[in-house]
Amino acid sequence: MPEFVRIAPGALVIGRPLPWDVFDSDGNVLLRQGYVIQTETQLEHLFERGRFKPRKIDLPKEETFEDLRQRNPFAEYAELLSTLEATLNAITSRDPSSQKRLMGLSRMVERTCMEAPDASLALVHLYSINPTIHEQILFYAILSQFIARQFGLESKRTSLLTSAALTANLALVPVADQLNASNVILSDDQRTVIERHPNRSVKAMEAAGIDNKLLLQIIAQHHEKADGTGYPEGLSGSDILPEAEIIALSERYVAMITKRAYRDRMNIADARRLISTLGEDKFRPAIPRALLELLGNYPPGVLVRLDNNEVGVVTQRASRARGTIVQAIFGPRGNRYSGTFERDTRLIDYMIRDHEEPETMPSMDFSLLWGFRS
Structure with a gap:
């Protein structure tokens, strides 16, 4: 098993994405990089149980460098x-x-x-x-x-x-x-x-x-x-x-x-x-x-309420070929979906009713809304 290090208090902040994958003491993944911590309870749990594998980041040896990874x-x-x-x-x-x-x-x-x-x-x-x-x-x-x-x-x-x-x-x-x-x-x-x-x-x-x-x-x-x-x-x-x-x-x-x-x-x-x-x-x-x-009227990353009363995140701007694409994350009664559902806002049930202005963003791995995989 790779060498893991305990997470120091202050290394993680509520409302900010995790800078690395978090593991338990046995090396099992608890949360993936990019997940947004939302509550004090989550934060305390990670400080108590969480471990991470430090990464060594070397300076580029040339004046510029190429990083060929897929961008997430x-x-x-x-x-x-x-x-x-x-x-x-x-x-x-x-x-x-x-x-x-x-x-x-x-x-x-x-x-x-x-x-x-x-x-x-x-x-x-x-x-x-x-x-x-x-x-x-x-x-x-x-x-x-x-x-x-x-x-x-x-x-x-x-x-x-x-x-x-x-x-x-x-x-x-x-x-x-x-x-x-x-x-x-x-x-x-x-x-x-x-x-x-x-x-x-x-x-x-x-x-x-x-x-x-x-x-x-x-x-x-x-x-x-x-x-x-x-x-x-x-x-x-x-x-x-x-x-x-x-x-x-x-x-x-x-x-x-x-x-x-x-x-x-x-x-x-x-x-x-x-x-x-x-x-x-x-x-x-x-x-x-x-x-x-x-x-556009609804840029990527804003939250909107649809005509069926779902709330979702805009993931793609409107174009001539398609309407604004929204990933629904909350149901009409305010229940959090276990997954997400893609909505084409040209369809009558899924037309955008209004912007949503949350005080805090939902706690989730936003990478998944755009189809990125860890």
Whole structure:
């Protein structure tokens, strides 16, 4: 039997997917990687009985690397986050491996989005109730990828945009959770930190030896606005790179659907309406339009109630060939199905009645809804 290690308190968090398979002391699988812990009782049970097999993650030996595994965004979610955290820490500590790490991470994100687009978009909606700063940054990169392709940005610039989205908020990481948890008006010092973070992120990148001019320009501009009211330089119109506007819109959308101490999260329908008003004064009109086209009325990962009163998770966006596809997980009386049932929402019994806005997401392995197998 392989060597297993007890799970330390604090290693697992309610509402977050398991970063690895969990075994009992005899090596039997208790829960698969990607399962979302929902209750304190489950958590205590895992700390008491659970074991895991540590994985050694080697740094890429080349400037870029190829990972040929099938992409399962849910199973890889924890690894993406830990790799992101390690990459940002490397940059801030001026580690010589910083550029290699960033390129490797960017390629991981790109390939995941390319190979599992609906599931990758679902991460943003399933885990956006109360995300950490690293989760938010990962969401920015995922959304920026998709918006860029919908907008028609060339592939080389899209790759650079991914790296920019992953690092644009580098200088905010130490204080972001504190800012999000505050339910009072920001102090002058806090506003200064926010307004200076684009330039501070650029300086941290340069200090780590990352000097691509376009990459740094995207980061520096990602809070500029088309009407000239942004920061730090007050740029306007075509002086702002489209990549910078794409990151800004990704951040704005994530902020809309995220719960903060001072406000509730916005539902998808209201967020779409607000995005539709952002053309010309804040962004190039084609960029908000690209996001709206990308999301559709019911993006992957949102919960909806059907006309037969079932509740399910949207797994595929509507297309010309089919309607929005929903995997029903709760029956009409609120009973949890032991499995899931695919519903084509073009059919009269399964038409979508409304969005569901849960305080917490259901505890389950979301991989199964998209047909991934461990």
